[in-house]
Each structure stands twice: as C-alpha cells, then as structure tokens.
Amino acid sequence: MTNDRLFAGIARVLSVRPLAAALALLLTLPLIGVQAQSLRPSSGLRLPTPAASAGAAAGSASGQRQADFIVAVVNSEPITNSEVRTKLVRTEQQIIQQGSPLPPRRELVPQVLERLISDKAQLQLARSAGMRVDDNAVEAAVQTVARQNQISVDELRRRLKADGIAYSQFESDLRDELLVSRLRQREVDLRVTVTEQDIDQFLREQEGGTELSSLALNLAQILVAVPENATPGQVAALQAKAQQVMDKARGGADFAALANEFSDSPTRGTGGLMGLREADRYPPLFVESTKSLKVGGLAGPIRSGAGFHILKVIEKRQAGMPGSVITQTHARHILLRLSPKQGETAATEKLAALRKRILAGQADFAALARENSEDASAKQGGDLGWANPGMFVPEFEKVMNGLAPNQISDPLVSRFGVHLIQVLERREAQMSQRDQREMARNVLRGKKQEEAYVLWAQEVRGRAYVEYRESPQ
Missing domain, CATH: 3.10.50.40 (Chitinase A; domain 3)
Incomplete structure (x- = not known):
C-alpha cells in the first residue's frame, strides 16, 4: 500500500468536553479570492449574532423553527441559519478545548459559513459522481469514535443525547465526512507524486534549522477538566488535584500511567501522547510553556479554557526531519x-x-x-x-x-x-538512511497533498453557484 492522507479525522477532534466537538470541522481552508459564481447582497451578509447563536443553542425546538431562515444557497441546496449557528457553537467548543484563543465571532462566523459552502459543494460533486458510503462503513466509523474515546457505542449515544445531538444527525455527518474523504482520495491524493530530487532538496533545506517555527514537537498531556460555570471553590479543588498529579510526575511516576488514571482527555488511553507535529499545529499555550524544556521536561499545571494541563516533552526536533x-x-x-x-x-x-x-x-x-x-x-x-x-x-x-x-x-x-x-x-x-528518506518522502507527500487539496477545494468552491441571502428583519 502507498501512503495517503485521510481527510475525515473523525476521532482525533474529540476532547473531554461534549462529543459535539466530534462534529466540528477545522477551519483550514484559506479565505482568499475565490472566483465563485456568487450573488452577494449589496448591504453585506447579515449573519447570526452572538446572542442569537448562544440563545438558539439552548432554545426550544419551536424557538429554533421561528428563528430559522436560509443564509445561502449552493447550487440550489440551502444552508440555513440553524446550520451556521450549530457549526459555530461546535467550532468554538473545539477551539476552547484545544487551548487556543477564541477569535471574535465577527471573524469566525464568515469562516464557518464559507466552510459549510465548500463542504456542500464537495458533497454535491461526490454524489453527482455516483459515490456513496454504505451503512456498514458508517457503523465502523461510529465504533472508531467510541473506541478512540474508550467508551461503548451505547455510552456514545448517551453523551450525544445529553449534548442535544440526534444520533441520526451524528451518523449523517460521519457519512458526509467519509464521502468527502473518498472524493479527495480520488481527485487529489492519488495524483500527488514525490521525486528523489524533492527528497534531496527537502533534506538540504532542513539542515541547520533552529527556529521555533521549524521545530516539531511530540507532547503528552494530562488534562484535569474544569466544567463550565464552575464555582471558584471547584476550580481551586481541581487545580489542587492537577498540582498533586504534577508532583507525582516530578517524583518519577510513570507519566503514561498517570495519564491513564487521572486525565480527562481522550489521549489518556495512549499515555497522553498527542503525536509528533509541527509546533504551530499545537495550541500556542502549549508551545510557549514547553519551548525552553528539553526532552523529558514537564510543564504545568497550565490553565486553558478546557481545564488544567500537565505537559511532558516526548520529542523535540526539526520539523519534517525523521528522528533517529x-x-x-x-x-x-x-x-x-x-x-x-x-x-x-x-x-x-x-x-x-x-x-x-x-x-x-x-x-x-x-x-x-x-x-x-x-x-x-x-x-x-x-x-x-x-x-x-x-x-x-x-x-x-x-x-x-x-x-x-x-x-x-x-x-x-x-x-x-x-x-x-x-x-x-x-x-x-x-532508522537507516533508507528509512530516513522514506520518512521524508511521507512528510513531503503529506504536505503536497494538503497544498493540492486547498487548491482543489478552491476550484470546486469557485465552480459552485452561491447565492447569499439577507436575514429577515
């Protein structure tokens, strides 16, 4: 088999907060001048306000029906205000869980809408090509989500219900992600090639890099989650718990065992490991807290919107360079x-x-x-x-x-x-020299696939007929 990159990433976006985060899509598409066939209202697009979005997330069904209206039409298929509102709330949850600063809604809402438009255009293309995902593939994806979170499918259903998410909608979103990932494999990933000259140049460029932006990190974390609306007393108690875990780690206790016992993060089952990635793909809070640490160093407890984090540096090296x-x-x-x-x-x-x-x-x-x-x-x-x-x-x-x-x-x-x-x-x-070159090939292929995907997604978006609608007065 050859290396490829799967778009869906269904399980990796889960966190300790509600499983609604599993449905939030990362806003990775750059919002640069796409030449789309679009009709934009002259007065500008009126999008859900923070108050409307927050209120609707917990509002009654009748209230949601009254507030709902069409925000945009993509090749005759509508995107509604409730879809944008739901995606916005889930995206905000995910950003907070990752420890990243939350951007203003006036900036985030247009990106959420643009991503919904792009996704719908890709889904339409996949369906027009006769692609489909059967029920067994969806059920396997559901089981993967449950297994990655170390819970049963029944418990997954219970948590979704508690978060106000219909299980049928959860399955539908998974099906759409699988469908788009298969379309991407066919249209983008299989067409990317990496030459020996590419590898030689890549390895030469990586030599001697010492800037933080050129580093790759592999961190492990233990998260002591702090619930929303926690009282000062509850926060203090959870902070004390996190400090006790940190003291155990500094005392030589096995970090993976501590993560499995105390962490509220889905990564607890893998010893808290978050994986080797470029530093800018970690929350800035994590990078800043560990930039001066050597391999094996500990940081924390560190406060974020999700709770208190204890971090351990597992690996630190130049981004893209294979480790020994x-x-x-x-x-x-x-x-x-x-x-x-x-x-x-x-x-x-x-x-x-x-x-x-x-x-x-x-x-x-x-x-x-x-x-x-x-x-x-x-x-x-x-x-x-x-x-x-x-x-x-x-x-x-x-x-x-x-x-x-x-x-x-x-x-x-x-x-x-x-x-x-x-x-x-x-x-x-x-690793042998041959292994290192193969690892470099995989890194390059992944980068090229991401670049090709962004261009392809822009092309699909650009071919779509998009009409933006004014919200009711």
Missing part, C-alpha cells in the same frame, strides 16, 4: 477486495464473522488469512512484517496504531477493500 529512533509495528491483516460480486456490506459482514470466530477461540487468524485474504500477504498468514510509520494509508495506519498488541480491529474500509487487522508486537528501532 522510531516505533515499528508488526501486524497482520485479512483483506477482502470489493467487486460486483462482493460489495462492501458483504465483505464487512464476512470479516466481522471471522473476527467473532477468532475471539471465541474457534479459529486462528493466520489460518483464516491464508484461506480468505486477497492480499499478497495471504501465503504468510497475512503477516505484513515490521512497518515504519507512514508505510500504510492513513485510514489503515490510524486503526492499526490504536490497537494494543494481540488486539483485533473491527472491519475497516480503505481504497484497497475491507481489512481485519491484528497487531502482534511493537519495538523501537534505529
């Missing part, structure tokens, strides 16, 4: 390819049945792989050998990375078909 030591994964899989005779539903059901037999001790994974897998690894019992990060497509690797040794995944869909994955073991390994 990497975590390799030894896994195996069973692959069923899709065809007119074997659709996604049938393949998913077959793999679910095989998984059930393996977990019940009625069958051996390797034997079933030899009998059923349609991958070249079938003869080896599905064994994929030791894999470096970035070797597999992200939708496969993301699930694989979330598995503990000997754990078996639910069936998952990739561009190659439907997979069942089992992680056998993991190890730390020194």
